[in-house]
Amino acid sequence: MLIQPAPHFEPPPAPSAAFRQLLAGVDGAVRGARHPQELLDGVTGSLREVILKRDLLTDAQKLPDPVRYRQHLLHVAEDGLYSIVSLVWLPTQETPVHDHLSWCVVGVHQGIERETSYRCVGGDCLTELGQGLNPAGTVVGLLPPADIHKVANGGEDLAISLHVYGADLSRCGSSILRKYPAN
Numbered sequence: 615m616l617i618q619p620a621p622h623f624e625p626p627p628a629p630s631a632a633f634r635q636l637l638a639g640v641d642g643a644v645r646g647a648r649h650p651q652e653l654l655d656g657v658t659g660s661l662r663e664v665i666l667k668r669d670l671l672t673d674a675q676k677l678p679d680p681v682r683y684r685q686h687l688l689h690v691a692e693d694g695l696y697s698i699v700s701l702v703w704l705p706t707q708e709t710p711v712h713d714h715l716s717w718c719v720v721g722v723h724q725g726i727e728r729e730t731s732y733r734c735v736g737g738d739c740l741t742e743l744g745q746g747l748n749p750a751g752t753v754v755g756l757l758p759p760a761d762i763h764k765v766a767n768g769g770e771d772l773a774i775s776l777h778v779y780g781a782d783l784s785r786c787g788s789s790i791l792r793k794y795p796a797n
């Protein structure tokens with residue numbers, strides 16, 4: 615009689631000390647804030663404390679996709695109040711121009727990201743405000759409606775960023791609210 619081997623379940627690796635520190639900081643900042651800017655400042659400070667720690671992410675959470683930039687869902691608060699993802703970019707990969715479902719805070723963990731910002735003028739939401747290179751260690755917050763942008767790998771090596779969003783990404787899948795057609 616052929617005996618099937620027992621299925622092998624590999625539990626996900628335990629979060630690193632740096633990631634647990636991030637969770638504690640973000641949770642306190644989100645739940646303790648009295649207004650949106652205070653929330654954004656608190657989450658930004660929490661992410662800034664850990665963004666360059668080498669053990670922040672597991673190897674699996676840093677894997678790219680050869681076709682397009684890749685999102686790894688790392689954590690969703692039990693009540694869905696916020697989510698944390700890593701985004702991984704190979705050289706030349708980029709997002710469409712987009713805005714967001716909620717506030718967000720972005721920190722560059724590795725490599726360089728190039729961010730192009732836009733605003734709406736007379737119904738045209740592709741009026742370019744400027745472009746900048748964000749090296750590893752950069753942490754910035756965005757509050758809608760001032761949040762239209764495009765993000766790309768701005769270097770020649772892998773780029774990885776951590777994003778905290780005020781939404782349940784296990785339900786909505788992505789933080790993108792609208793995509794704007796390219797010029």
Ligand SMILES: [Fe+2]
Nearest residue numbers: 712714763765
């Ligand atoms: Fe974005």
